[in-house]
Amino acid sequence: MKTFIPSLILSVFSNATIENISTLRAVENMPDFHDWIHVTYSTQTSVGLMIIACLCIIGFTLKRFTYWRRHGVAQINPPFWQNFSRKEKPIALVYEAHYKALSNVPFGGFYEHGKPVLLVRDPALIQKMLTTYFSYFPDRRAFLNTEKDSCSSHLLNLTGERWRKIRKKIVPSFRTPSKLTDLKVKIKTGIEAFELYLNRACEGKGTLEVDFHDLMARLTTHIIGLTAASIPTDALMDGESSFRNIQELLCVPNWRMYWRDLFRHVCPPLNDVFNLKGHDKRIDLFFIQLVAQQEEARRTGGLAKDDFLQNLLDLKNADPSVSETIVVANFFFLFTAGFSTIAITLTYAFYEAVNNIEIWIKLRREVDSMQQDEKIDYEKLTYTTAVIQETLRKYSVFPSLQRQCSQDFEIPGTSVVIKKGVDVIIPIYAIHRDRMHWPDPDLFRPERFLERQPKSGTYLPFGDGSRMCPGYKYAFLELQMIMTFLIKNYDIVPCETTPLPKELRFLARGVLLHPENGIFMRIKRRRKI
Ligand code: HEM
Numbered sequence: 211m212k213t214f215i216p217s218l219i220l221s222v223f224s225n226a227t228i229e230n231i232s233t234l235r236a237v238e239n240m241p242d243f244h245d246w247i248h249v250t251y252s253t254q255t256s257v258g259l260m261i262i263a264c265l266c267i268i269g270f271t272l273k274r275f276t277y278w279r280r281h282g283v284a285q286i287n288p289p290f291w292q293n294f295s296r297k298e299k300p301i302a303l304v305y306e307a308h309y310k311a312l313s314n315v316p317f318g319g320f321y322e323h324g325k326p327v328l329l330v331r332d333p334a335l336i337q338k339m340l341t342t343y344f345s346y347f348p349d350r351r352a353f354l355n356t357e358k359d360s361c362s363s364h365l366l367n368l369t370g371e372r373w374r375k376i377r378k379k380i381v382p383s384f385r386t387p388s389k390l391t392d393l394k395v396k397i398k399t400g401i402e403a404f405e406l407y408l409n410r411a412c413e414g415k416g417t418l419e420v421d422f423h424d425l426m427a428r429l430t431t432h433i434i435g436l437t438a439a440s441i442p443t444d445a446l447m448d449g450e451s452s453f454r455n456i457q458e459l460l461c462v463p464n465w466r467m468y469w470r471d472l473f474r475h476v477c478p479p480l481n482d483v484f485n486l487k488g489h490d491k492r493i494d495l496f497f498i499q500l501v502a503q504q505e506e507a508r509r510t511g512g513l514a515k516d517d518f519l520q521n522l523l524d525l526k527n528a529d530p531s532v533s534e535t536i537v538v539a540n541f542f543f544l545f546t547a548g549f550s551t552i553a554i555t556l557t558y559a560f561y562e563a564v565n566n567i568e569i570w571i572k573l574r575r576e577v578d579s580m581q582q583d584e585k586i587d588y589e590k591l592t593y594t595t596a597v598i599q600e601t602l603r604k605y606s607v608f609p610s611l612q613r614q615c616s617q618d619f620e621i622p623g624t625s626v627v628i629k630k631g632v633d634v635i636i637p638i639y640a641i642h643r644d645r646m647h648w649p650d651p652d653l654f655r656p657e658r659f660l661e662r663q664p665k666s667g668t669y670l671p672f673g674d675g676s677r678m679c680p681g682y683k684y685a686f687l688e689l690q691m692i693m694t695f696l697i698k699n700y701d702i703v704p705c706e707t708t709p710l711p712k713e714l715r716f717l718a719r720g721v722l723l724h725p726e727n728g729i730f731m732r733i734k735r736r737r738k739i
Contacts, residue, residue: 277326278319283626285319286311300716302609302639302723305329309640317621327633333647333667335621336636339613340675347613349373350677351633361494363536364543365680376525376532376540381680383521384437390687392516393437397688400433401695407446408700412735419705421728422560426553426692427457433688434548438518438541439504452496459490460546461717461724497542501534518544547681550722551607552688558605559597559693561729562654564702565711569656573597577697588690594697596656598689602671604654607722609639611673638670639723652711698736705732 278285286308308329312318316332330336339347349369365377383389407428412418428445431453435443443453504519514520519541526532563569576593580586613634620627628634643651647668648658672679679685696702707730709715717724 274324274326275321277321278328281319281626283317283319283328284312284315286321298718300609300718300720300723302606302716305610305635305637306640306643309637309644317626322633325633327635328628329635329637331637331641333641333665335667336641336670337667337674338622339634340611340636340673340677343619344675344677346615346617346619346628347634348616348676349614350612351614361489361497361539361542364539366543372536375529376536377680379525380518380521380540380544383518384681384684390683393684394687394691396436396440397433397691400429400436401691403432403442403446404429405695405699408733409735410448412733417732417734419707419730419732422702422731422733423553423557423725423728424454425733426556427549428454429692430549430553430556430688431457434545436517437684438545438548439500440515440517440519441504456493456496457546457549459493461550461720461722493542494538497538497545501538501541544681548684551681552685552692554607554722554724555598555601555605555685555689556692557725557729559601559689560696560702560731561708561714561725562601562604563597564704564731565708566654569597569654570697573693573697577694580694586694588687588694591690591694592660593656594690594693595686596659598686598693599659600654600656603642603648603669604651605723606638606642606671608671608673609637609723611636611638611670613677636670641668641670644668701734701736703732703734705730 275287276285308318308320309331312329312331316335317328317330320327320329330339350366363372365373365380368376384393408418408425411420428451431445431451432443435441435445435453444451445453501519505523508514508520508523514524519537522537522540526534526537563573572593576591580591613636615628615630615632615634617630618627641647645651647665672682672685709729714729715726717726
């Protein structure tokens with residue numbers, strides 16, 4: 211076998227074969243024999259070429275899938291096909307499996323769509339990579355063409371100077387104390403509209419059995435409509451909601467998205483060749499039209515509004531380098547981040563609280579002891595805040611943080627160099643459920659946040675460093691306001707279809723930690739006390 215393949219390859223190109231053929235060509239009055247020789251020759255050539263091609267593929271694959279081993283880093287060897295197969299497992303669990311497989315090392319390598327990716331486990335190293343060594347890891351993995359793709363050139367994907375400029379300008383609109391006070395008023399308006407919607411839905415039977423995730427998504431969509439664009443959305447109206455339909459397209463993955471992602475990951479230049487978009491065209495169109503309508507209405511009405519969109523429009527008017535695409539993309543992202551992350555967190559927080567009567571009683575005691583709504587000091591809601599923190603630990607909405615190495619980086623204390631362009635994954639879902647850092651990690655125990663501060667690098671629901679989530683204060687405020695409103699005014703209990711903890715599944719292929727098939731619960735107006 212050892213000599214068979216090389217001799218076959220040689221025979222394809224060797225003079226001997228050519229000489230034989232020219233001798234035989236002299237026998238021109240023997241057509242059948244000539245044909246036979248021709249067929250044999252072309253079969254030999256094809257087989258030879260196929261073998262060469264196979265050898266090249268095998269060589270290339272072996273080289274690619276031993277990248278980490280060759281660089282002195284422990285690696286996970288998934289079956290080759292798994293690199294390209296459709297992900298049937300939620301990404302949180304895929305990375306958790308890698309995290310566990312690399313349990314003896316501070317970092318290790320794996321392969322995603324054939325590309326080497328570094329998974330970092332050590333909290334101290336993670337902390338440093340996100341903060342002290344930020345200049346080596348300033349950006350996330352970029353698969354999209356932020357120049358051409360309407361909804362992709364937003365903060366999450368932008369890099370370098372373009373990212374810095376936009377972040378500096380839009381972050382104050384949801385972080386400074388005065389802005390947070392304004393936002394509080396808008397969130398309250400949204401909650402009031404929701405109360406009418408919920409009471410209407412509970413009418414008749416007096417109780418409502420509902421997919422709590424869908425209910426929370428309607429509420430948070432309505433609120434982000436007010437805070438981001440000062441518009442009431444149709445999410446709290448009966449019947450079809452255009453906003454919810456668009457969100458379904460965005461959050462529920464399908465085959466088209468899978469193939470698009472695969473092409474993008476395996477061969478990024480295909481982005482440009484086929485002009486691949488990050489999202490369904492209908493999503494792009496929806497947000498392009500929404501921004502254009504709002505811009506026109508504000509120009510003709512002469513009315514600048516106090517919201518996220520106005521901030522982006524002001525930025526575009528003041529700086530010619532800020533394009534319409536940047537405005538649409540960032541508006542799209544704030545809108546999406548603003549509804550989905552908060553709806554998911556609320557769903558799991560209530561799921562845990564209603565399944566644990568002690569937690570529910572403690573929450574209610576704290577909320578009932580507070581003053582009337584207008585005067586609630588959310589800072590003082592220590593137990594409610596601990597429930598939110600514990601929810602974000604057990605169910606980290608973003609299961610991982612991503613970075614890309616921008617210049618060769620030698621990991622301190624080792625001789626391992628992370629090469630420029632290598633992707634880095636920080637598996638926060640797995641870290642948040644590691645018993646080394648969190649005793650009884652599957653237990654929902656808010657008290658752990660009242661007892662001690664988490665160790666640095668072990669609790670990262672909002673990321674860290676200069677790329678940290680700028681919306682975390684706004685998110686906390688909204689979560690606290692919605693939780694106090696619901697706990698104060700409604701009884702929420704599990705129903706027959708509420709999944710047991712062991713039955714709870716996350717949506718496979720989703721970017722965020724969506725519950726699969728929603729979480730049904732029963733909700734009823736609380737009797738006046
Ligand atoms: C429970 C709610 C939320 C969670 C758990 C969350 C989590 C995260 C995480 C983990 C990141 C990546 C951080 C990193 O790479 O270090 C991120 C980025 C981001 N988030 Fe949030 N987020 C939430 C709500 C929001 C809200 C309400 C907004 C705005 C309205 C928002 C806006 C952003 C933006 C703009 C980025 C990109 C920041 C950048 O790259 O400069 N997030 N978020």
